[in-house]
Amino acid sequence: MQVLSKGDFAAHIGVSAGRVSQYIAAGMIGQDALEGQGRNAKVIVARAVEQIKRKRDIGQSLGNGLSTRLDLEPDDQPEPARSAAGSDTTLRTPNVDDELKQQRLEAERRRNRLAAEDEAARRGRLVDASHVRAEMTKLAQAIEDENAGMLTDFASAVAAEFKLPQRDVLHLLRKVRADKKAGAADRARRRAASLPEFVEAIIEESAA
Incomplete structure (x- = not known):
């Protein structure tokens, strides 16, 4: 003692x-x-x-x-x-006042935790996953459309250079591109499978 x-x-x-x-x-x-x-x-x-x-x-x-x-x-x-x-005397049994104090303490901690999460969101440390997913999908589609549009220009340039039918060159380029896309998609799926569904973020709670 x-x-x-x-x-x-x-x-x-x-x-x-x-x-x-x-x-x-x-x-x-x-x-x-x-x-x-x-x-x-x-x-x-x-x-x-x-x-x-x-x-x-x-x-x-x-x-x-x-x-x-x-x-x-x-x-x-x-x-x-x-x-x-x-x-020896028996240990003091918690009363209603003790329970109320504990509840107030838990409520205060919850308010601090929510406030910390809001602050982190405002600073960009926390983002809406569904919003990010939608924006990334839009970005990927825009890049896909841009690349697809270039094939016609590539085919025209190759056809003019080597005196080949532009349609045949375009068909070949599209086939090669489709094969490459399939391989890239498969590799992306394998990488995604190894990633965790959620990522933990440590947020410091502000003192009350």
Whole structure:
């Protein structure tokens, strides 16, 4: 069981020594979490941290209390509180107020997550997949039409150069192009099959 002076406990959880005194005066740190009396009393870390976490208002924990470190170290895990007679008491059962605070915390986290996603979308980190797919299809079709239109010019140039019927040259070019397109499409399908359906994006949530 780790026991610290008030000043060391304040540094341990990232607050001022005066804040720890306020916790004690307000009852957020109870007498069962103190060792000794008065100014020289020391703080039983595990019990004090649990009591602060339980009694601290949810609004404070999301506001100026964000810097307060209330995560227990492995050696700080709370022991069962003992009564004056020295017998173990049962752990406190969460009540309706605890549940409401938890729900408010989850709602705040959800708002932060949605806000972060909206911000990422505005900055172009997140895009609508269906919109991108439609635009890529349009682009591919435009390139396809452009290339198909060039075949007639190619056929005319080759026919004039080698004194061949333009129709025969165009037919040959279209056949070669169709064979090449089929091979390219097959390779593209194989590449697409190896890609994941979704790509994970890590978005930093802004603090409330």
